[in-house]
Amino acid sequence: MVAQDQPMEKSSILTPFNVITSIILFVGVILMFLRFTRGIGAVTNLDNNNPWGLWIGFDLLCGVALAAGGYVTSSACYVFGLKRFHSAVRPAILTAFLGYALVVFALNFDVGRPWKLPYPIFVSQGTSSLLFEVGLCVFLYLTVLFVEATPAAFEWLGFKKLRTWVVRLTLVLTIFGVVLSTLHQSSLGALFMIVPSKLHPLWYSGYLHVYFFISSIFAGMSMVIFEGSMAHRWLHDKMDATHLAQSDGVVLGFGKAASFMMMGYVGIKIIGIAVDNNWHYLSTGWGAWFLLELIGFVLFPAILYGMGAREKNLTFIRIASLWTVLGIILNRLNISVIAFNWQLPSDLRYVPSFMEVGTTIFIITLGVVVYKFIVTRMPILYEHPDYKEEH
Amino acid sequence: MAISRRKFLGCITAALGTTTGAGALAHAASNKDFTGYPDSFGVLHDSTKCIGCRKCEQACNEVNSLAKPGKPFDDLTVLDQKRRTGEASYTIVNKFGNPPVFAKTQCNHCQEPACASACFVKALKKDPSGAVTYDESLCVGCRYCMVACPFNIPAYTYNDPLTPKVTKCTMCLPRIKEGKLPGCVEICPREALIFGKRDKLVTLAWEKIDRNPDHYFKHLYGEHEMGGTSWLYLSQVPFTKIGMREDLGVTSAPKLTSGALGAVPIIVGLWPVLLTGVYAISKRKEKIAEEEQESAVQNAKDLASQEMKDQLLKLSKKMTKEKETAIANGVKKALVEVEEAAKKAEQAAADAAEDATNPETTSDDSEKEEE
Numbered sequence: 218m219v220a221q222d223q224p225m226e227k228s229s230i231l232t233p234f235n236v237i238t239s240i241i242l243f244v245g246v247i248l249m250f251l252r253f254t255r256g257i258g259a260v261t262n263l264d265n266n267n268p269w270g271l272w273i274g275f276d277l278l279c280g281v282a283l284a285a286g287g288y289v290t291s292s293a294c295y296v297f298g299l300k301r302f303h304s305a306v307r308p309a310i311l312t313a314f315l316g317y318a319l320v321v322f323a324l325n326f327d328v329g330r331p332w333k334l335p336y337p338i339f340v341s342q343g344t345s346s347l348l349f350e351v352g353l354c355v356f357l358y359l360t361v362l363f364v365e366a367t368p369a370a371f372e373w374l375g376f377k378k379l380r381t382w383v384v385r386l387t388l389v390l391t392i393f394g395v396v397l398s399t400l401h402q403s404s405l406g407a408l409f410m411i412v413p414s415k416l417h418p419l420w421y422s423g424y425l426h427v428y429f430f431i432s433s434i435f436a437g438m439s440m441v442i443f444e445g446s447m448a449h450r451w452l453h454d455k456m457d458a459t460h461l462a463q464s465d466g467v468v469l470g471f472g473k474a475a476s477f478m479m480m481g482y483v484g485i486k487i488i489g490i491a492v493d494n495n496w497h498y499l500s501t502g503w504g505a506w507f508l509l510e511l512i513g514f515v516l517f518p519a520i521l522y523g524m525g526a527r528e529k530n531l532t533f534i535r536i537a538s539l540w541t542v543l544g545i546i547l548n549r550l551n552i553s554v555i556a557f558n559w560q561l562p563s564d565l566r567y568v569p570s571f572m573e574v575g576t577t578i579f580i581i582t583l584g585v586v587v588y589k590f591i592v593t594r595m596p597i598l599y600e601h602p603d604y605k606e607e608h
Numbered sequence: 609m610a611i612s613r614r615k616f617l618g619c620i621t622a623a624l625g626t627t628t629g630a631g632a633l634a635h636a637a638s639n640k641d642f643t644g645y646p647d648s649f650g651v652l653h654d655s656t657k658c659i660g661c662r663k664c665e666q667a668c669n670e671v672n673s674l675a676k677p678g679k680p681f682d683d684l685t686v687l688d689q690k691r692r693t694g695e696a697s698y699t700i701v702n703k704f705g706n707p708p709v710f711a712k713t714q715c716n717h718c719q720e721p722a723c724a725s726a727c728f729v730k731a732l733k734k735d736p737s738g739a740v741t742y743d744e745s746l747c748v749g750c751r752y753c754m755v756a757c758p759f760n761i762p763a764y765t766y767n768d769p770l771t772p773k774v775t776k777c778t779m780c781l782p783r784i785k786e787g788k789l790p791g792c793v794e795i796c797p798r799e800a801l802i803f804g805k806r807d808k809l810v811t812l813a814w815e816k817i818d819r820n821p822d823h824y825f826k827h828l829y830g831e832h833e834m835g836g837t838s839w840l841y842l843s844q845v846p847f848t849k850i851g852m853r854e855d856l857g858v859t860s861a862p863k864l865t866s867g868a869l870g871a872v873p874i875i876v877g878l879w880p881v882l883l884t885g886v887y888a889i890s891k892r893k894e895k896i897a898e899e900e901q902e903s904a905v906q907n908a909k910d911l912a913s914q915e916m917k918d919q920l921l922k923l924s925k926k927m928t929k930e931k932e933t934a935i936a937n938g939v940k941k942a943l944v945e946v947e948e949a950a951k952k953a954e955q956a957a958a959d960a961a962e963d964a965t966n967p968e969t970t971s972d973d974s975e976k977e978e979e
Contacts, residue, residue, distance in 0.1 A: 258766030265763040268751035296883050298890025329749020329772035337728040341746050348752045349728035396879045407868035411756045411861050426868045
């Protein structure tokens with residue numbers, strides 16, 4: 218399984234995948250050059266009224282939410298004792314690590330002076346800011362994920378002792394990961410609790426932090442399912458018998474759990490509307506948009522998940538997972554960009570520039586390339602023969 | 609309210625003195641009610657007196673050495689378009705309605721600033737003097753302050769690739785420390801701007817409203833908005849008509865986020881305990897399941913061997929029985945046969961008796977059969 222990728226690579230450097238990714242990466246490097254030589258203003262449509270755009274709305278908010286699969290899967294397996302999810306843990310941890318690493322990478326584009334990113338942690342701590350909490354937790358969690366991801370690399374490199382040491386830390390790291398994830402996933406929502414005057418009332422709520430945390434759980438599960446189905450299509454030959462045998466169970470289990478979580482989420486969203494008595498907004502255009510998000514992109518996929526889990530229909534669950542991921546993206550973009558500054562006249566509203574979109578595509582592509590590089594080399598989708606039956 | 613220089617300096621020493629002890633406490637996550645630094649300064653903007661001469665814009669530009677705009681400051685056609693503060697204009701005068709009403713915009717220097725509570729490196733701070741200050745050397749450029757500001761005041765130098773920064777009115781703190789008035793206040797030809805201690809300005813403003821209730825809209829903007837601001841506004845028309853939002857509420861920005869921030873220590877404290885508990889439960893479950901499985905297997909084994917024994921016993925019993933029946937049957941059969949043979953013999957004997965001419969052969973035959 219490990220040996221077979223070498224001849225494959227040699228024979229096919231000019232695959233469609235390689236050609237397309239190299240074009241994207243090339244354009245991305247040019248955009249990066251422009252950003253750091255001409256300034257943020259030269260590549261983005263950001264302005265003084267709209268200080269946060271696609272790079273925060275998608276790269277940061279969606280990136281973090283969709284990387285939640287790491288803590289969800291590892292806690293399901295190691296804390297809640299659902300051992301049948303074991304083969305899903307490594308790919309989930311790897312995706313989470315890459316996701317967070319890319320979030321931090323993307324932040325370097327967005328903030329004005331990226332070389333000062335360590336400042337909030339090491340120089341001047343603005344503890345009253347939720348962004349400080351987000352920054353600290355993301356920094357710590359990235360470290361945790363890195364450590365959690367190292368056993369695969371150590372197995373690949375043959376560092377047996379180091380690997381044993383890290384594996385011993387699994388439970389502590391998992392619990393630490395859940396604490397940190399709870400904190401920063403919710404704080405990302407709480408960031409917007411400071412702007413009741415700018416965020417549309419249907420999205421603004423005193424429960425924003427709860428919404429963000431709960432939605433991160435099913436975002437993570439959906440991402441694990443979605444990514445799993447992608448991996449099955451493109452990386453089937455890298456999976457071992459255990460992974461293949463467990464993967465249907467993972468899909469069914471997470472599909473069922475996500476269905477429950479999403480139904481509950483719809484419930485607490487409705488409670489939020491009731492608490493603030495925002496019913497009358499539902500009849501406006503913004504209300505229709507809100508209902509599209511809540512019913513069209515949460516309730517419907519939740520029902521599809523439920524049907525899939527009941528009828529053991531993996532196709533339903535896979536479709537529902539992509540649908541849910543799109544719903545999460547819609548939700549995060551609504552809060553950070555679309556329903557944010559909703560009262561501004563339309564000519565002052567923000568629409569991302571092509572270069573911003575290009576940079577985001579560049580960053581996603583970078584993630585896919587690194588993921589592919591790692592799973593074709595390290596024991597992620599299969600168990601290393603030397604360490605079988607250890608867990 | 610014009611203040612003499614000596615009195616003014618006295619105020620400053622008092623203000624600075626009383627607050628050095630207080631320091632810069634983080635009030636955001638506490639339950640304490642902060643109503644502003646005592647003796648802090650503010651400015652009262654009486655928009656009914658503003659004539660839209662843009663002199664304040666000019667003074668601000670010069671005092672802060674900002675880039676000169678394309679159109680000169682005495683070009684009043686600039687007022688035809690609604691503008692906001694930017695990197696080269698810390699203050700802006702806008703014109704509203706007809707007959708025109710003017711209103712000046714700049715940083716309101718909130719009592720509990722949203723920007724300062726949002727800043728994750730403490731680059732923005734509420735100074736005891738009343739000014740909200742910005743330290744460029746700490747700023748990372750995340751622009752959360754701009755997101756957080758309910759008045760849309762801070763601007764960012766987006767086109768500066770290496771040293772971009774947030775720009776906004778400083779309340780002319782360097783000038784205040786020198787004993788001077790803020791640039792805009794000093795130049796205002798109509799006394800539409802009054803500098804002084806905020807508490808006094810509040811009293812003064814309400815006196816103005818009370819003395820002239822027909823002239824003023826009965827609201828002192830900034831007294832309570834978002835927890836209160838150091839800049840205060842009087843107007844003849846409702847404030848929404850001069851581009852100011854009246855739906856901001858009176859809750860200060862730090863209070864809006866304090867609940868979420870307060871959850872942090874509880875999560876840090878409780879989650880590990882709960883999760884370790886869950887882990888212990890799942891481990892225990894696993895152990896019990898294992899034990900149950902073991903005992904089940906043992907039971908099954910025992911049961912199976914018992915069954916096997918029973919079956920063997922049954923089988924052996926059955927076999928003995930079968931044997932017995934077979935023997936009995938054999939005996940029966942033999943008996944029947946014997947009987948039949950006897951009958952035959954009798955018959956044969958009778959036949960022989962009847963047929964006396966040829967008796968030996970028949971009786972010989974029957975005797976042979978019997979054997």
